[in-house]
Amino acid sequence: MSLPLTEEQRKKIEANRQKALARRAEKLLAEQHQKPAQSKQGPSQNLPRDPSKSGSHGIFFKQQNPSSSSQGDQRPQNPHNFPPNTSEQAKGMWQRPEEMPTACPSYRPPNQVTVAGISPPLANSPPGVPSQQLWGCELGQGHPQASLETQSTPFANTTHEPLAKVKNFQETAASSSGQPPRDPELEARMTRPSTSGQKISGSVMPRTEGRLQQKAGTPLHRVVGSQQGRCIRNGERFQVKIGYNEALIAVFKSLPSRSYDPATKTWNFSMTDYGPLMKAAQRLPGITLQPLEGAEGHVESPSTSSGIIAKTGLPAAPSLAFVKGQCVLISRARFEADISYSEDLIALFKQMDSRKYDVKTRKWSFLLEEYSKLMERVRGLPQVQLDPLPKTLTLAFTAQLQKTSLSPVADIPEADLSRVDSKLVSSLLPFQRAGVNFAIAQRGRLLLADDMGLGKTIQAICIAAYYRKEWPLLVVVPSSVRFTWEQAFCRWLPSLNPVDINVVVTGKDRLTDGLVNIVSFDLLSKLEKQLKPPFKVVIIDESHFLKNIKTARCRAAMPLLKVAKRVILLSGTPAMSRPAELYTQILAVRPTFFPQFHAFGLRYCGAKRQPWGWDYSGSSNLGELKLLLEEAVMLRRLKGDVLSQLPAKQRKMVVVAPGQINARTRAALDAAAKEMTTKDKTKQQQKEALILFFNRTAEAKIPSVIEYILDLLESGREKFLVFAHHKVVLDAITKELERKRVQHIRIDGSTSSADREDLCQQFQLSPGPAVAVLSITAANMGLTFSSADLVVFGELFWNPGVLMQAEDRVHRIGQLSSVSIHYLVARGTADDYLWPLIQEKIKVLGEAGLSETNFSEMTEATDYFSKDSKQQKIYNLFQKSFEEDGNDMELLEAAESFDPGSQDTGDKLDESTLTGSPVKKKRFEFFDNWDSFTSPL
Numbered sequence: 001m002s003l004p005l006t007e008e009q010r011k012k013i014e015a016n017r018q019k020a021l022a023r024r025a026e027k028l029l030a031e032q033h034q035k036p037a038q039s040k041q042g043p044s045q046n047l048p049r050d051p052s053k054s055g056s057h058g059i060f061f062k063q064q065n066p067s068s069s070s071q072g073d074q075r076p077q078n079p080h081n082f083p084p085n086t087s088e089q090a091k092g093m094w095q096r097p098e099e100m101p102t103a104c105p106s107y108r109p110p111n112q113v114t115v116a117g118i119s120p121p122l123a124n125s126p127p128g129v130p131s132q133q134l135w136g137c138e139l140g141q142g143h144p145q146a147s148l149e150t151q152s153t154p155f156a157n158t159t160h161e162p163l164a165k166v167k168n169f170q171e172t173a174a175s176s177s178g179q180p181p182r183d184p185e186l187e188a189r190m191t192r193p194s195t196s197g198q199k200i201s202g203s204v205m206p207r208t209e210g211r212l213q214q215k216a217g218t219p220l221h222r223v224v225g226s227q228q229g230r231c232i233r234n235g236e237r238f239q240v241k242i243g244y245n246e247a248l249i250a251v252f253k254s255l256p257s258r259s260y261d262p263a264t265k266t267w268n269f270s271m272t273d274y275g276p277l278m279k280a281a282q283r284l285p286g287i288t289l290q291p292l293e294g295a296e297g298h299v300e301s302p303s304t305s306s307g308i309i310a311k312t313g314l315p316a317a318p319s320l321a322f323v324k325g326q327c328v329l330i331s332r333a334r335f336e337a338d339i340s341y342s343e344d345l346i347a348l349f350k351q352m353d354s355r356k357y358d359v360k361t362r363k364w365s366f367l368l369e370e371y372s373k374l375m376e377r378v379r380g381l382p383q384v385q386l387d388p389l390p391k392t393l394t395l396a397f398t399a400q401l402q403k404t405s406l407s408p409v410a411d412i413p414e415a416d417l418s419r420v421d422s423k424l425v426s427s428l429l430p431f432q433r434a435g436v437n438f439a440i441a442q443r444g445r446l447l448l449a450d451d452m453g454l455g456k457t458i459q460a461i462c463i464a465a466y467y468r469k470e471w472p473l474l475v476v477v478p479s480s481v482r483f484t485w486e487q488a489f490c491r492w493l494p495s496l497n498p499v500d501i502n503v504v505v506t507g508k509d510r511l512t513d514g515l516v517n518i519v520s521f522d523l524l525s526k527l528e529k530q531l532k533p534p535f536k537v538v539i540i541d542e543s544h545f546l547k548n549i550k551t552a553r554c555r556a557a558m559p560l561l562k563v564a565k566r567v568i569l570l571s572g573t574p575a576m577s578r579p580a581e582l583y584t585q586i587l588a589v590r591p592t593f594f595p596q597f598h599a600f601g602l603r604y605c606g607a608k609r610q611p612w613g614w615d616y617s618g619s620s621n622l623g624e625l626k627l628l629l630e631e632a633v634m635l636r637r638l639k640g641d642v643l644s645q646l647p648a649k650q651r652k653m654v655v656v657a658p659g660q661i662n663a664r665t666r667a668a669l670d671a672a673a674k675e676m677t678t679k680d681k682t683k684q685q686q687k688e689a690l691i692l693f694f695n696r697t698a699e700a701k702i703p704s705v706i707e708y709i710l711d712l713l714e715s716g717r718e719k720f721l722v723f724a725h726h727k728v729v730l731d732a733i734t735k736e737l738e739r740k741r742v743q744h745i746r747i748d749g750s751t752s753s754a755d756r757e758d759l760c761q762q763f764q765l766s767p768g769p770a771v772a773v774l775s776i777t778a779a780n781m782g783l784t785f786s787s788a789d790l791v792v793f794g795e796l797f798w799n800p801g802v803l804m805q806a807e808d809r810v811h812r813i814g815q816l817s818s819v820s821i822h823y824l825v826a827r828g829t830a831d832d833y834l835w836p837l838i839q840e841k842i843k844v845l846g847e848a849g850l851s852e853t854n855f856s857e858m859t860e861a862t863d864y865f866s867k868d869s870k871q872q873k874i875y876n877l878f879q880k881s882f883e884e885d886g887n888d889m890e891l892l893e894a895a896e897s898f899d900p901g902s903q904d905t906g907d908k909l910d911e912s913t914l915t916g917s918p919v920k921k922k923r924f925e926f927f928d929n930w931d932s933f934t935s936p937l
């Protein structure tokens with residue numbers, strides 16, 4: 001990282017700059033007025049030599065012209081030009097002041113275009129830009145230019161990029177980025193053979209100039225006979241095949257899109273530079289460049305230019321007519337030409353039947369059905385380069401291009417779900433049914449990105465069940481919800497025998513044992529060898545876990561997804577910060593869309609070349625990306641879109657992993673359970689055993705509860721409430737949140753009334769992620785947390801009235817959304833008894849008209865607990881104990897005072913479940929914007 005310049009250095013640089021300008025002015029004057037012979041000893045000898053060798057010469061860069069386009073046209077901005085798309089603009093540009101192309105030392109034009117204007121794109125990045133982490137995948141990998149151009153800049157080799165480019169990043173004080181526009185006058189001066197036979201190119205290419213100056217006394221541009229070469233088109237670029245010529249190399253180096261291929265020892269350029277190159281080459285004596293086939297019209301006849309030179313004595317400016325831009329999709333039916341002004345082009349646009357001019361954006365748009373016609377005609381305009389839509393788009397929108405579909409929204413047929421369990425199909429809400437239809441229209445490959453709590457699970461199971469003939473099915477999920485998925489399969493697919501569901505719990509389990517195989521991301525990467533033969537149908541829950549291709553989980557999943565026939569990705573937050581995060585998920589659904597990340601990065605991640613490689617952390621063309629995703633990859637509905645179909649509260653039972661309970665706690669639980677069922681125990685002893693069982697349950701659940709909370713945070717849940725009952729649980733949760741630096745509040749029995757209100761307000765007003773850790777009994781009343789829409793119960797409580805009161809902390813006036821309630825239930829613990837007990841109590845209340853809520857209808861796994869005789873006995877004991885008056889107090893006190901002794905459970909949590917701080921990053925930036933987008937028409 002470069003250090004800021006001191007004031008003294010700045011002054012020195014400024015003084016040098018002024019001197020250089022003065023010398024430059026003198027030189028230009030000399031060139032205009034002196035005879036060729038005189039120029040050999042003229043003031044140009046005083047010009048700064050190779051700056052890389054002038055130790056005291058700091059290179060000063062200046063931010064300017066923030067409106068220049070980052071990737072597009074670098075030509076002078078015609079006053080009639082349409083404004084560039086600001087979202088994709090570069091922020092500024094860099095220049096070397098001593099190389100300012102002005103004859104007037106004090107003149108500093110507002111929109112200066114100097115060497116920066118003809119320097120390579122690499123030079124447009126600010127040195128002050130922090131090295132940002134590349135997101136999404138091995139960003140920067142696989143793009144040869146990224147490494148080639150940053151590595152291959154040897155100073156001594158004139159056929160390579162000038163060192164100035166590299167120095168730009170090292171020595172700059174100010175910081176900005178952007179691509180400079182080009183200065184036509186300078187360009188012309190660079191390429192114009194001077195009256196002295198010298199070429200001014202040295203003045204803007206200091207390193208070359210230094211070299212040329214060393215040969216003073218001989219003409220800098222020596223013409224040795226005539227040299228012939230030719231241009232060869234290569235896709236969007238063209239290559240120049242010609243022998244070595246110093247002056248021509250200088251011209252090459254002045255062109256922004258230049259790239260040198262050391263293997264073939266040839267230079268190549270984008271078509272933008274074709275016109276200027278040919279024009280400059282025509283002016284070089286002895287150089288004949290055979291033009292590209294069919295592109296002769298790109299270049300004006302040199303006679304026109306020379307006419308100008310003769311008349312004014314000044315170099316001729318290249319034509320301003322060359323314009324470059326791109327087509328961008330703006331709706332399902334229309335595309336826009338994002339390009340600068342060109343008279344010919346406008347005339348052509350006006351020939352299109354579907355043309356529309358947007359006075360706000362000052363851009364023309366057309367129906368996709370006219371796309372081919374327009375592009376074909378544009379090809380006939382040699383001075384216009386209108387880049388086509390990416391091929392992926394033309395494939396995704398073939399129907400619109402071929403005019404077979406004119407519907408503004410996709411027409412999705414109703415799928416025949418007769419082969420799927422009727423229980424499931426009849427339970428689908430209308431928007432869920434539409435989701436299944438979309439998935440089937442997409443042949444079972446999609447990213448279902450519905451908002452959290454909209455029932456992605458039921459939709460995914462239905463889609464997978466539609467393809468049941470292709471099972472075995474693989475379901476990859478965060479480990480905290482493996483068993484919830486098992487329960488959901490049992491609930492929604494009664495035709496599926498539960499024994500056919502294989503939940504992979506350890507690395508020793510087999511991944512292919514069941515018809516439905518449920519595995520966590522982390523175990524998948526350990527078991528990937530078992531994935532042969534591959535699964536044909538795969539569900540990935542929380543698919544944003546795959547956003548970084550460097551992770552083992554992503555590396556394990558991607559090959560699997562590429563070969564699977566059906567891929568159902570589920571995520572409420574597929575990208576939380578930037579479009580790059582979507583790349584792997586798009587690749588998983590549509591492997592052919594953007595096989596190379598770089599193409600995706602250039603189009604949608606505002607890719608910028610930095611000294612260290614490519615930076616893909618930005619965004620560009622998001623409207624188009626949204627259209628593409630909606631057309632062929634993703635379905636996303638927000639709660640607000642379907643609120644009328646949602647119940648006010650959605651409850652979910654989350655079966656947390658029993659694997660998290662360590663052997664010692666399991667033994668304590670078993671001992672307590674045994675105590676409760678031993679015949680010769682007194683009532684009091686049984687009750688004590690029950691209290692111990694309840695307390696041990698709290699202890700046993702801590703790792704799972706914390707894992708679940710961290711998974712929620714990682715999934716982008718910003719604000720939610722976590723209720724627990726035991727002090728040890730509340731302590732462990734707050735400790736972990738502190739450790740992870742997650743903003744949180746805690747209200748328990750020890751919180752004063754004044755503090756309760758303050759803390760509550762603090763949570764309500766918190767703009768970012770925040771967790772309210774609340775005691776079930778101390779914070780279930782009188783508080784409003786309506787800024788959250790999710791409540792997690794880390795522990796169960798025997799009194800459903802208390803639970804419902806706690807739920808209503810979010811479900812109250814001011815709540816505009818449907819709220820989600822997650823009950824974390826651990827098998828083999830007191831939850832086995834508490835859960836059915838709660839359900840039964842609710843049922844009774846409901847029958848008596850005292851409760852509007854029926855847990856059995858609204859939660860999974862009502863058959864979760866099947867009682868054997870021993871369990872029935874414990875259940876009876878629970879029922880009796882909790883129904884007897886006064887027991888509540890006894891249990892509450894016991895819970896309050898419970899101390900698992902030497903075990904500090906918080907510290908003993910498995911580190912692997914607690915890795916990675918999920919809230920360090922700013923969340924939702926992308927999707928907040930995303931959701932607020934309106935498709936331009």
Ligand SMILES: Nc1ncnc2c1ncn2[C@@H]1O[C@H](COP(=O)(O)OP(=O)(O)OP(=O)(O)O)[C@@H](O)[C@H]1O
Pocket residue numbers: 427428429432450451452453454455456457458571572650651652653858859860
């Ligand atoms: N059609 C339905 N009928 C009954 N219950 C439903 C239905 N759809 C969803 N639910 C219930 O709503 C709750 C939330 O569903 P689910 O967990 O699938 O949401 P999600 O979209 O996966 O949320 P998240 O992104 O938070 O995981 C669950 O308890 C689920 O059983």
